[in-house]
Amino acid sequence: AQKITQTQPGMFVQEKEAVTLDCTYDTSDQSYGLFWYKQPSSGEMIFLIYQGSYDEQNATEGRYSLNFQKARKSANLVISASQLGDSAMYFCAIQSGGTSYGKLTFGQGTILTVHP
């Protein structure tokens, strides 16, 4: 079984500042992937960034970076230089094999609000 925990129901950040959204995971599989998605109020899930369990370097995609600490089973999302358009729900998800083969298991999400 796999599990994602996001402990921050809501976060606030000032425009142009950086923010870290927390994510911890649990899986017994050796090969897995960790994903972050953004869901604006429109409902569509937008893929942001991905980290493979065997990747040694932390993933980066533009203003998004993933702080992957395998021993601590954490995969925090860092958004630099926040913009008003970053206000949305953010989900962390894990994908591995076994009985969970193929599916994404999501956390409960964190609502991010960016203040001007």
Added chain:
Amino acid sequence: EAGVTQSPTHLIKTRGQQATLRCSPISGHTSVYWYQQALGLGLQFLLWYDEGEERNRGNFPPRFSGRQFPNYSSELNVNALELEDSALYLCASSLFGRQIPDTQYFGPGTRLTVL
């Protein structure tokens, strides 16, 4: 390049009826996934189709079913609708499917309301 498309955008049904939701994957993607996002329950995995076959299924009753067509588009059917089936249904597609991990790209969703 077109993303994942879903139809209809909104669907209103009454209890006991059947609902059919449709999804077209990104061109070249062979795997399609269905998720349910109900209020208070988060995102729950429903079904995964790859190369026309059902590969995995979430913890949902048999009245949730689907299929994948030869062009890789997919259909989700929900029979004997219940009030708690009201939710946003999200479809996703991926390129490799049976490779783990594999990035899933989502469509805009179908909002199903059961009265």
